[in-house]
Amino acid sequence: MHLSITPLKPSAIPSDKEIMQAGDALLESSSSWKAGKTYHKQVKTYSHPKGPEDGAPWHSRVSIHKPEEATFSQMWSKLGEDKATNEMKFIPNIKKVTKVKQISPTQQIWTLYYTFPPPVSPRVFTVLQITRLNEASPRCGTIVSIPVDLTEDQELAKLEEKGVRGRYVSVERILELEDGTIEWRMATSSTPGGSIPTYFVESSMASQIAADVPHFMKWLHSLPKTD
Numbered sequence: 001m002h003l004s005i006t007p008l009k010p011s012a013i014p015s016d017k018e019i020m021q022a023g024d025a026l027l028e029s030s031s032s033w034k035a036g037k038t039y040h041k042q043v044k045t046y047s048h049p050k051g052p053e054d055g056a057p058w059h060s061r062v063s064i065h066k067p068e069e070a071t072f073s074q075m076w077s078k079l080g081e082d083k084a085t086n087e088m089k090f091i092p093n094i095k096k097v098t099k100v101k102q103i104s105p106t107q108q109i110w111t112l113y114y115t116f117p118p119p120v121s122p123r124v125f126t127v128l129q130i131t132r133l134n135e136a137s138p139r140c141g142t143i144v145s146i147p148v149d150l151t152e153d154q155e156l157a158k159l160e161e162k163g164v165r166g167r168y169v170s171v172e173r174i175l176e177l178e179d180g181t182i183e184w185r186m187a188t189s190s191t192p193g194g195s196i197p198t199y200f201v202e203s204s205m206a207s208q209i210a211a212d213v214p215h216f217m218k219w220l221h222s223l224p225k226t227d
Contacts, residue, residue: 005055005167005189007149008128010156016106019130023144023171030060030187039210047206050189055167056198059205060187063213064177070220072176075184076141078220079174080131083143084110090219091212095122100150100159106131109148113161122163123192126150139176145169164194184213 001014001022033046042065048058065075078086084097093114100109111126127145134140147167150157168190175183188209192201 002053003144003146003169003171003189004053005147005169005191007126007147007167009149009152010101010109010128011152013103013107013128013148016104016130016132019144019146020132020142023142026171026187027142027173027185030058030185033058033060036206037210039207040214043210043213045206045210054189056189056191057202058187058189059209060185061206061209061213062183062185065182065184065217067180067182070182070217072139072141072174072182074220075174075182076133076139078216079172080133080141080143083129083131084112084127087112090215092215096161098159098161100126100156103128109150109156111160113163114166120196121194122161123166123194124161124163125166125168126160127168137176138178141174143170143172145171164192166193167191 001018003022003026030046030048033048036045036047038044043061043063046060050057088094088097093116094112095115096113098111100111102108107128107130109126109128111124114123114125116122126148128148130144132142146169150160168188170186170188172186175185177183186209
Protein backbone atom coordinates (compact mmCIF):
# COMPACT_ATOMS: atom_id res chain seq x y z
CA MET A 1 0.00 0.00 0.00
CA HIS A 2 0.97 3.66 -0.37
CA LEU A 3 0.65 5.92 2.66
CA SER A 4 -1.13 9.19 1.89
CA ILE A 5 -3.72 11.62 3.23
CA THR A 6 -6.42 9.87 1.18
CA PRO A 7 -8.71 8.38 3.86
CA LEU A 8 -9.59 4.70 4.07
CA LYS A 9 -13.01 3.34 4.92
CA PRO A 10 -13.00 1.00 7.95
CA SER A 11 -14.01 -1.90 5.69
CA ALA A 12 -10.91 -1.35 3.52
CA ILE A 13 -8.22 -1.27 6.23
CA PRO A 14 -5.24 -3.45 5.20
CA SER A 15 -3.45 -5.89 7.49
CA ASP A 16 -0.99 -4.74 10.14
CA LYS A 17 1.82 -6.32 8.14
CA GLU A 18 0.98 -4.38 4.98
CA ILE A 19 0.63 -1.09 6.85
CA MET A 20 3.88 -1.57 8.77
CA GLN A 21 5.80 -2.50 5.62
CA ALA A 22 4.68 0.77 4.08
CA GLY A 23 5.64 2.64 7.25
CA ASP A 24 9.10 1.07 7.39
CA ALA A 25 9.72 1.92 3.74
CA LEU A 26 8.67 5.53 4.30
CA LEU A 27 10.96 5.98 7.29
CA GLU A 28 13.89 4.45 5.43
CA SER A 29 13.33 6.83 2.52
CA SER A 30 13.15 9.82 4.89
CA SER A 31 16.87 9.52 5.63
CA SER A 32 17.56 10.91 2.14
CA TRP A 33 15.02 13.77 2.21
CA LYS A 34 16.09 17.40 1.94
CA ALA A 35 17.53 18.70 5.20
CA GLY A 36 15.87 21.72 6.75
CA LYS A 37 16.37 23.68 9.97
CA THR A 38 17.37 22.31 13.35
CA TYR A 39 15.05 23.40 16.16
CA HIS A 40 15.48 23.38 19.95
CA LYS A 41 19.17 22.45 19.43
CA GLN A 42 18.34 18.77 18.84
CA VAL A 43 15.40 18.38 16.45
CA LYS A 44 16.51 18.07 12.83
CA THR A 45 13.85 18.52 10.15
CA TYR A 46 13.58 17.25 6.57
CA SER A 47 11.10 17.53 3.70
CA HIS A 48 10.11 15.77 0.49
CA PRO A 49 7.97 17.11 -2.36
CA LYS A 50 4.53 15.73 -3.07
CA GLY A 51 4.73 12.64 -5.28
CA PRO A 52 2.18 11.43 -7.86
CA GLU A 53 0.29 9.34 -5.27
CA ASP A 54 0.54 11.90 -2.47
CA GLY A 55 -2.08 14.43 -1.50
CA ALA A 56 0.43 16.73 0.19
CA PRO A 57 4.20 17.12 0.67
CA TRP A 58 6.05 15.21 3.39
CA HIS A 59 7.91 16.46 6.45
CA SER A 60 10.00 14.61 9.01
CA ARG A 61 11.92 15.22 12.20
CA VAL A 62 14.66 13.29 13.99
CA SER A 63 15.91 13.77 17.55
CA ILE A 64 18.36 11.84 19.73
CA HIS A 65 17.72 11.45 23.46
CA LYS A 66 20.12 10.29 26.16
CA PRO A 67 18.89 7.79 28.79
CA GLU A 68 18.87 10.48 31.48
CA GLU A 69 16.45 12.49 29.33
CA ALA A 70 14.15 9.57 28.50
CA THR A 71 14.42 5.79 28.36
CA PHE A 72 12.91 3.60 25.69
CA SER A 73 10.34 2.21 28.13
CA GLN A 74 9.27 5.68 29.24
CA MET A 75 8.80 6.91 25.70
CA TRP A 76 7.01 3.83 24.41
CA SER A 77 4.60 3.74 27.35
CA LYS A 78 3.38 7.22 26.41
CA LEU A 79 3.66 7.14 22.59
CA GLY A 80 2.92 3.48 21.87
CA GLU A 81 0.00 3.09 24.28
CA ASP A 82 -3.09 5.33 24.25
CA LYS A 83 -1.14 7.71 22.01
CA ALA A 84 -4.04 10.02 21.21
CA THR A 85 -5.04 10.37 24.87
CA ASN A 86 -1.47 11.21 25.82
CA GLU A 87 -1.02 13.63 22.91
CA MET A 88 -3.88 15.71 24.28
CA LYS A 89 -1.80 16.19 27.45
CA PHE A 90 1.22 17.73 25.69
CA ILE A 91 -0.09 19.19 22.41
CA PRO A 92 -1.97 22.37 23.41
CA ASN A 93 -4.30 22.53 20.38
CA ILE A 94 -5.83 19.08 21.01
CA LYS A 95 -8.90 19.63 23.19
CA LYS A 96 -10.69 16.27 22.96
CA VAL A 97 -9.93 12.74 21.78
CA THR A 98 -12.34 9.83 21.44
CA LYS A 99 -11.56 6.17 20.83
CA VAL A 100 -14.06 5.37 18.09
CA LYS A 101 -13.32 1.65 17.80
CA GLN A 102 -10.89 -0.92 19.18
CA ILE A 103 -10.29 -3.19 16.19
CA SER A 104 -7.56 -5.35 17.73
CA PRO A 105 -4.89 -5.04 20.44
CA THR A 106 -2.71 -3.18 17.91
CA GLN A 107 -5.37 -1.27 15.91
CA GLN A 108 -7.68 1.50 17.13
CA ILE A 109 -9.62 4.26 15.42
CA TRP A 110 -9.37 7.64 17.17
CA THR A 111 -10.89 11.02 16.45
CA LEU A 112 -8.98 14.11 17.59
CA TYR A 113 -10.54 17.57 17.99
CA TYR A 114 -8.20 20.57 17.59
CA THR A 115 -8.93 24.23 18.28
CA PHE A 116 -6.90 27.21 17.05
CA PRO A 117 -6.91 30.99 17.58
CA PRO A 118 -9.51 32.84 15.48
CA PRO A 119 -10.19 33.08 12.61
CA VAL A 120 -9.17 29.42 12.15
CA SER A 121 -12.08 27.04 12.77
CA PRO A 122 -11.76 23.86 14.87
CA ARG A 123 -10.42 20.82 13.02
CA VAL A 124 -11.32 17.15 13.33
CA PHE A 125 -8.80 14.43 12.45
CA THR A 126 -9.93 10.79 12.48
CA VAL A 127 -7.20 8.18 12.18
CA LEU A 128 -6.46 4.51 12.48
CA GLN A 129 -3.46 3.99 14.75
CA ILE A 130 -1.42 0.78 14.47
CA THR A 131 1.43 -0.10 16.80
CA ARG A 132 4.26 -2.63 16.66
CA LEU A 133 6.78 -3.29 19.43
CA ASN A 134 9.93 -5.35 18.92
CA GLU A 135 11.53 -6.01 22.30
CA ALA A 136 14.53 -7.87 20.89
CA SER A 137 17.73 -5.84 21.00
CA PRO A 138 17.80 -3.17 19.70
CA ARG A 139 14.30 -2.41 20.96
CA CYS A 140 12.12 -0.63 18.43
CA GLY A 141 8.55 0.63 18.52
CA THR A 142 6.59 1.96 15.55
CA ILE A 143 3.26 3.80 15.37
CA VAL A 144 1.47 4.41 12.06
CA SER A 145 -1.53 6.74 11.83
CA ILE A 146 -3.62 6.83 8.66
CA PRO A 147 -6.75 8.87 7.95
CA VAL A 148 -10.12 7.14 8.12
CA ASP A 149 -13.49 8.06 6.57
CA LEU A 150 -16.34 6.94 8.84
CA THR A 151 -19.21 7.87 6.54
CA GLU A 152 -20.00 4.21 5.75
CA ASP A 153 -20.81 3.58 9.45
CA GLN A 154 -23.20 6.18 10.86
CA GLU A 155 -22.86 4.90 14.43
CA LEU A 156 -19.11 5.44 14.36
CA ALA A 157 -19.48 8.75 12.52
CA LYS A 158 -21.64 10.07 15.38
CA LEU A 159 -18.58 9.94 17.64
CA GLU A 160 -16.77 12.60 15.60
CA GLU A 161 -16.89 16.19 16.84
CA LYS A 162 -18.20 18.97 14.62
CA GLY A 163 -15.49 20.87 12.76
CA VAL A 164 -13.60 21.17 9.50
CA ARG A 165 -12.28 17.72 8.58
CA GLY A 166 -8.52 17.57 8.22
CA ARG A 167 -6.35 14.61 7.23
CA TYR A 168 -2.93 13.43 8.28
CA VAL A 169 -0.81 10.34 7.91
CA SER A 170 2.26 9.75 10.06
CA VAL A 171 4.85 7.12 10.90
CA GLU A 172 6.72 7.38 14.17
CA ARG A 173 9.59 5.21 15.35
CA ILE A 174 11.38 4.97 18.68
CA LEU A 175 14.67 3.10 18.25
CA GLU A 176 17.12 2.16 20.98
CA LEU A 177 20.67 2.67 19.71
CA GLU A 178 23.76 0.71 20.77
CA ASP A 179 24.95 3.35 23.22
CA GLY A 180 21.59 3.42 25.00
CA THR A 181 20.38 6.63 23.41
CA ILE A 182 17.01 6.79 21.68
CA GLU A 183 16.37 7.94 18.12
CA TRP A 184 12.88 9.39 17.75
CA ARG A 185 11.98 9.69 14.07
CA MET A 186 8.66 10.85 12.61
CA ALA A 187 7.43 11.47 9.06
CA THR A 188 4.08 13.03 8.23
CA SER A 189 1.93 14.42 5.44
CA SER A 190 -1.20 16.43 6.16
CA THR A 191 -3.84 18.90 5.15
CA PRO A 192 -5.90 20.98 7.59
CA GLY A 193 -8.85 21.15 5.20
CA GLY A 194 -10.87 24.30 4.72
CA SER A 195 -9.47 27.38 2.99
CA ILE A 196 -6.11 27.84 4.72
CA PRO A 197 -3.54 28.58 1.98
CA THR A 198 -1.23 25.65 1.27
CA TYR A 199 1.91 27.80 1.31
CA PHE A 200 1.06 28.99 4.84
CA VAL A 201 0.56 25.42 6.09
CA GLU A 202 3.74 24.11 4.47
CA SER A 203 5.92 26.99 5.64
CA SER A 204 5.09 26.30 9.29
CA MET A 205 5.13 22.48 9.26
CA ALA A 206 8.78 22.02 10.21
CA SER A 207 8.56 24.24 13.29
CA GLN A 208 5.24 22.71 14.33
CA ILE A 209 6.36 19.09 14.23
CA ALA A 210 9.66 20.02 15.90
CA ALA A 211 7.81 21.69 18.77
CA ASP A 212 6.15 18.40 19.70
CA VAL A 213 9.51 17.07 20.96
CA PRO A 214 10.12 19.61 23.77
CA HIS A 215 6.38 19.61 24.55
CA PHE A 216 6.49 15.84 25.02
CA MET A 217 9.69 15.87 27.09
CA LYS A 218 8.42 18.62 29.37
CA TRP A 219 5.22 16.67 29.99
CA LEU A 220 7.10 13.38 30.45
CA HIS A 221 9.39 14.93 33.08
CA SER A 222 6.37 16.26 34.96
CA LEU A 223 5.12 12.72 35.56
CA PRO A 224 6.10 10.40 38.44
CA LYS A 225 9.41 8.70 37.71
CA THR A 226 9.38 5.24 36.09
CA ASP A 227 12.26 3.13 34.83
